[in-house]
Amino acid sequence: MKIGLLGCGxxxxxxxxxxxxxQDSSFAIAKILVRTPAKITEACMTADPDEILNDAGINVIVECMGGLEPARTYVLQALQNGKSVVTSNKKMFALYEQELRTAAAEHGCALRYEACAGGGIPWIHELERIRRIDGISSVRGIMNGTTNYILSNMTASGMQFEQALAEAQAKGYAEADPTDDIDGYDVRSKTAISAMTAFGMPADPGDIPVFGIRTVQAQDLAWGKAHNRILKLIGRAEHTNGSLSACVMPVFLKNTDILAAVGSNLNAVEAVSDTLGPSMYIGQGAGSLPTAHAVVQDLLTIRDGCLCKEPEARVPVSESGRTAQYYVRTVNPHAFADITAEKADTNILLSREITLTELCTYIEKASDSSLFIAEVEK
Amino acid sequence: MKIGLLGCGxxxxxxxxxxxxxQDSSFAIAKILVRTPAKITEACMTADPDEILNDAGINVIVECMGGLEPARTYVLQALQNGKSVVTSNKKMFALYEQELRTAAAEHGCALRYEACAGGGIPWIHELERIRRIDGISSVRGIMNGTTNYILSNMTASGMQFEQALAEAQAKGYAEADPTDDIDGYDVRSKTAISAMTAFGMPADPGDIPVFGIRTVQAQDLAWGKAHNRILKLIGRAEHTNGSLSACVMPVFLKNTDILAAVGSNLNAVEAVSDTLGPSMYIGQGAGSLPTAHAVVQDLLTIRDGCLCKEPEARVPVSESGRTAQYYVRTVNPHAFADITAEKADTNILLSREITLTELCTYIEKASDSSLFIAEVEK
Incomplete structure (x- = not known):
C-alpha cells in the first residue's frame, strides 16, 4: 500500500x-502534499496536488488538510482516480458525505473517517461492529475536548468563560478562532457523522439544531452545582420509528451520570443498542497522535479489505415529540412567561417540558444575544 | 457456517x-448439547457430545457450559477435529490457554474468547486492535458486575456486606455460591486473559495475587467516604521491562477517577497505550444478551477469516518494584507495626509505601481471617 498524504499539520x-x-513494509507514505513550495523540506514532499492525485502508484490518499476546499475537490478527484481515501476532516466529510460516498461506491474504493468523530476513540469502528448484530437506537456524548476542558475548568474553579477560554488557548486546547468549538459546530459535524454510522441515516448537518457555550457564565455552573448537576456540551441523536432526532446542546447532567465524571479535555461517547444496552467509550478526542492512530487504524482496515457501499439518502431531522425541561438565562424572561415552570433567579427560569421546536419559537421572540440555553437531564 | 452449541444456559x-x-443465512446453529436426555425439547438437541464433536458438517463450536471439565476436554476434541471454537468460559480458558491455543494453531483453527473478559464490552477485540499499532503498557478495570453492585450498594446506603450480598443474590446479580466473585477469582481469570491479550504475556492465573471483598465492612467504605475515595475491586496488570506485574485488589479510588463513577453492576476497563494514552470501555460485563453478543461477534470474526497463532510461553508474575500505600483493617494491628505509616482507628492502619510482596509477609504473620486489605490510589 503506497500512501499519499495531503496535509502535514x-x-x-x-x-x-x-x-x-x-516499520511495516506493507505500507509506506510515498508522497506528502504541503501548502507552498517553501514548505518542502524532504524529497517526498510536493506543493502540486496532481503529482499525488495522478500518481498511478499511489493507491490510498490520507486527507488531513482541514477546510472545505480544496480538500473536497482533492478527495473527489482521488476517488475518481480509483484511490481509497481516509479523511480526518469532519467538517468537510459531514457536509459532502453524499457526493463522496457515491463516488467511492462508483469507483470501488474505500472511504473511511474514524478520526472524524471521537478522535482516538474507536467510535466509528464500534458503531459499525455493533451494527453487525444489533440495531442502535441512540448515540450521545461529549464530542469536543476544547469545550469539555473549558466547562470542567469553570466547574472546578468558578472562573468565568472568558478566562477559561483564554487558558484553553494558552494550553493549545483551543484555537485562536474558537468559533467551531464553542458554538457547537464541531460537535454538530460529529453528531451528523455518528447518526449516519449508527443508524444508516445521514442528515444535512445544517438541519441539526445547535446551541453552544459562548454565552455560558459562572452563575450557570453555580446553578448546576446547587442542583447536583454538571454542565457538558452534548451531541445526541435518536432514531425512532424511521425518523431522526438530533441536537447539540449544553446539558445539566446528573452527578451520577458517568459522562459527568469525564473531565479535562477527554471525549466520551455512548451508544444504546438492542442486546448490549448502553456501551460507552472514553479517550482522547483530539491531539496529534490519538487522531493519527485513528487514521492508521483506517489504513489497516483498508489494507485488510473493505470497500464503500452506496450511501443511504439523507433524511430530515425532526424532534418527533421529544420533550425536555430547559434552563434559560435571559435578560428578557417575560418573553418565556408562557413556558416558564419555575423562576430560579431574576433572569434564570426553568421551562416546563416542551419540544425544542416550541422552545425555539420563544428564543426567536426573546431576541437576546446573551441568552444561554441548557437542557436539564431527566 | 454450521455451529454446534455446547450448553444452553x-x-x-x-x-x-x-x-x-x-436471520443471516451464512450461519446457523445446527446442534445443541444439553446436560441430560430429559432436557431435550427440540430435534436439534442431544445429550451426546460426540454427536456434535464428531459431526463433520459442523465447523464451529460455541462452548458456554462453564466449569473446568468436561468443557476443556470437549474444546480440545473440537480443535483436534479441525473445528474452530468460541468460548465464554473464562475460568477454563485462563487455566488451559496454553494447551488450547497450541491445539488451535496446530490444527489451523480459530479460538476466540471475547466473552471471557468484559462480557459485552469489546475489550479483547479492542486490545487486539490497539496492538496493530501501539504497545500497551497497562490494563486495569472493574471486571466483575456482582462485586461492583455490592460495593456500589454499600457505598450508597451504608449497609453491611452480608445484606448487600443478599440483595445482589435476590436480584440475580450474585450466585448462590458467590465465592468466585467475592473472593476475586473471577477477576483473576479475566486479569490473566487481559494481560495475555494486551501484552502477549500469558501467566498462570494462580500466580496472580488476589484479595477479595469477603471481609469488607461498612466502616471501610465510611473511611473511603471521609477521604473522598470510592472502593472498587480492581484487576490490573502492567508490563515493564519484559516482566509482568498483576494483581486483584480492592482499591480506594479517588472520587475524580472515572472508574469511581461506574456504579451498579457495570464493568469498565482501561488500557494505556503508546499513542492513545488511556482509553476506557464501559458496559455490561455479564448477563445473557450482552455476553451472547460478544460470542456472536467472535462467530462473525471467524466467518470473516481469522486463525489462532501459536501461544506465547507463560511468564512469571512479579511486582517489579511496584509500591503502593495499603489500607489494612485487622484485629491484630501490632503485627503490622513495622510498616504502619498512620493509625486511622483502633483496628485500621495505613501502611507506608511498600511492595505487595512485603505486605504479604506481614499478612501471613497477622493470621487474621477477618482481615480486609485495599490499595489507596496514588
Whole structure:
C-alpha cells in the first residue's frame, strides 16, 4: 500500500510518525502534499496536488488538510482516480458525505473517517461492529475536548468563560478562532457523522439544531452545582420509528451520570443498542497522535479489505415529540412567561417540558444575544 | 457456517436468541448439547457430545457450559477435529490457554474468547486492535458486575456486606455460591486473559495475587467516604521491562477517577497505550444478551477469516518494584507495626509505601481471617 498524504499539520505529522515507527513494509507514505513550495523540506514532499492525485502508484490518499476546499475537490478527484481515501476532516466529510460516498461506491474504493468523530476513540469502528448484530437506537456524548476542558475548568474553579477560554488557548486546547468549538459546530459535524454510522441515516448537518457555550457564565455552573448537576456540551441523536432526532446542546447532567465524571479535555461517547444496552467509550478526542492512530487504524482496515457501499439518502431531522425541561438565562424572561415552570433567579427560569421546536419559537421572540440555553437531564 | 452449541444456559440461550433473530443465512446453529436426555425439547438437541464433536458438517463450536471439565476436554476434541471454537468460559480458558491455543494453531483453527473478559464490552477485540499499532503498557478495570453492585450498594446506603450480598443474590446479580466473585477469582481469570491479550504475556492465573471483598465492612467504605475515595475491586496488570506485574485488589479510588463513577453492576476497563494514552470501555460485563453478543461477534470474526497463532510461553508474575500505600483493617494491628505509616482507628492502619510482596509477609504473620486489605490510589 503506497500512501499519499495531503496535509502535514497536527494530524498529518502524527500519521507520518506512527507509520514510520511501525516499520511495516506493507505500507509506506510515498508522497506528502504541503501548502507552498517553501514548505518542502524532504524529497517526498510536493506543493502540486496532481503529482499525488495522478500518481498511478499511489493507491490510498490520507486527507488531513482541514477546510472545505480544496480538500473536497482533492478527495473527489482521488476517488475518481480509483484511490481509497481516509479523511480526518469532519467538517468537510459531514457536509459532502453524499457526493463522496457515491463516488467511492462508483469507483470501488474505500472511504473511511474514524478520526472524524471521537478522535482516538474507536467510535466509528464500534458503531459499525455493533451494527453487525444489533440495531442502535441512540448515540450521545461529549464530542469536543476544547469545550469539555473549558466547562470542567469553570466547574472546578468558578472562573468565568472568558478566562477559561483564554487558558484553553494558552494550553493549545483551543484555537485562536474558537468559533467551531464553542458554538457547537464541531460537535454538530460529529453528531451528523455518528447518526449516519449508527443508524444508516445521514442528515444535512445544517438541519441539526445547535446551541453552544459562548454565552455560558459562572452563575450557570453555580446553578448546576446547587442542583447536583454538571454542565457538558452534548451531541445526541435518536432514531425512532424511521425518523431522526438530533441536537447539540449544553446539558445539566446528573452527578451520577458517568459522562459527568469525564473531565479535562477527554471525549466520551455512548451508544444504546438492542442486546448490549448502553456501551460507552472514553479517550482522547483530539491531539496529534490519538487522531493519527485513528487514521492508521483506517489504513489497516483498508489494507485488510473493505470497500464503500452506496450511501443511504439523507433524511430530515425532526424532534418527533421529544420533550425536555430547559434552563434559560435571559435578560428578557417575560418573553418565556408562557413556558416558564419555575423562576430560579431574576433572569434564570426553568421551562416546563416542551419540544425544542416550541422552545425555539420563544428564543426567536426573546431576541437576546446573551441568552444561554441548557437542557436539564431527566 | 454450521455451529454446534455446547450448553444452553444463560449465555447459550442468549446466543440462540441472537443468531435466530439475525436471520443471516451464512450461519446457523445446527446442534445443541444439553446436560441430560430429559432436557431435550427440540430435534436439534442431544445429550451426546460426540454427536456434535464428531459431526463433520459442523465447523464451529460455541462452548458456554462453564466449569473446568468436561468443557476443556470437549474444546480440545473440537480443535483436534479441525473445528474452530468460541468460548465464554473464562475460568477454563485462563487455566488451559496454553494447551488450547497450541491445539488451535496446530490444527489451523480459530479460538476466540471475547466473552471471557468484559462480557459485552469489546475489550479483547479492542486490545487486539490497539496492538496493530501501539504497545500497551497497562490494563486495569472493574471486571466483575456482582462485586461492583455490592460495593456500589454499600457505598450508597451504608449497609453491611452480608445484606448487600443478599440483595445482589435476590436480584440475580450474585450466585448462590458467590465465592468466585467475592473472593476475586473471577477477576483473576479475566486479569490473566487481559494481560495475555494486551501484552502477549500469558501467566498462570494462580500466580496472580488476589484479595477479595469477603471481609469488607461498612466502616471501610465510611473511611473511603471521609477521604473522598470510592472502593472498587480492581484487576490490573502492567508490563515493564519484559516482566509482568498483576494483581486483584480492592482499591480506594479517588472520587475524580472515572472508574469511581461506574456504579451498579457495570464493568469498565482501561488500557494505556503508546499513542492513545488511556482509553476506557464501559458496559455490561455479564448477563445473557450482552455476553451472547460478544460470542456472536467472535462467530462473525471467524466467518470473516481469522486463525489462532501459536501461544506465547507463560511468564512469571512479579511486582517489579511496584509500591503502593495499603489500607489494612485487622484485629491484630501490632503485627503490622513495622510498616504502619498512620493509625486511622483502633483496628485500621495505613501502611507506608511498600511492595505487595512485603505486605504479604506481614499478612501471613497477622493470621487474621477477618482481615480486609485495599490499595489507596496514588
Amino acid at each position: 497536527v494530524v498529518g505529522s502524527g500519521v507520518l510518525k506512527i507509520v514510520d515507527g511501525m | 444463560v449465555v447459550g440461550s442468549g446466543v440462540l436468541k441472537i443468531v435466530d433473530g439475525m
